[in-house]
């Protein structure tokens with residue numbers, strides 16, 4: 053599916069949402085564009101506005117085996133197919149990189165790579181992500197932070213297998229996503245969090261969603277995310293912005309339709 057078809061379909065979903073409640077249209081971020089290395093452009097942090105102006109800060113991370121997670125913003129970038137963590141040009145053992153299976157994709161060929169989304173004072177609920185391109189296998193893991201405090205402060209003292217005991221819960225594993233649109237989270241309880249991780253498949257974080265049985269490495273380029281954004285109320289007060297069941301049903305129908313269309317064309 054090309055990007056235009058995708059956004060038409062996302063548009064249908066968002067429109068259905070508008071009709072049913074009026075206030076909870078999906079917000080989308082498009083990460084495609086001309087090629088740039090993010091660290092060069094902005095000094096390492098990457099802030100990106102969504103379709104309603106909400107801003108997310110993106111950061112890149114990687115880990116080798118059971119070693120601690122390290123920041124990889126110096127090799128974080130994008131190209132016309134989406135976000136990449138590009139370790140081409142860095143030999144194994146240098147700058148966290150190793151060429152070969154670990155090239156200009158977000159991948160787990162030699163180094164486990166993932167993107168962390170920080171929504172600041174707002175909370176986000178991921179409904180879908182879009183792969184602009186896949187280079188090999190395409191299993192994907194989505195995590196959301198449900199612990200206390202700011203997890204970006206200590207993530208570099210953890211290895212991947214320690215994420216789940218430090219507040220990062222598995223939202224879903226996705227088997228063989230291919231390029232195109234993939235629904236996430238909306239079929240489960242709507243989880244809202246200020247911090248999300250999307251990366252190539254991570255078996256070490258525990259089970260959830262699809263069963264992924266293969267060991268083929270995964271490589272993808274993230275072209276976009278879509279979801280709901282809300283501003284949390286004072287501590288102890290009920291959150292506003294919980295979608296009505298009818299909205300979720302309409303959204304799910306739209307997503308199922310989009311997924312079927314994609315699989316037919318695949």
Ligand SMILES: [Ca+2]
Nearest residue numbers: 137154155157
């Ligand atoms: Ca890579």
Ligand SMILES: [Ca+2]
Nearest residue numbers: 189191228266
């Ligand atoms: Ca697979």
Ligand SMILES: [Ca+2]
Nearest residue numbers: 189191268269
């Ligand atoms: Ca795989």
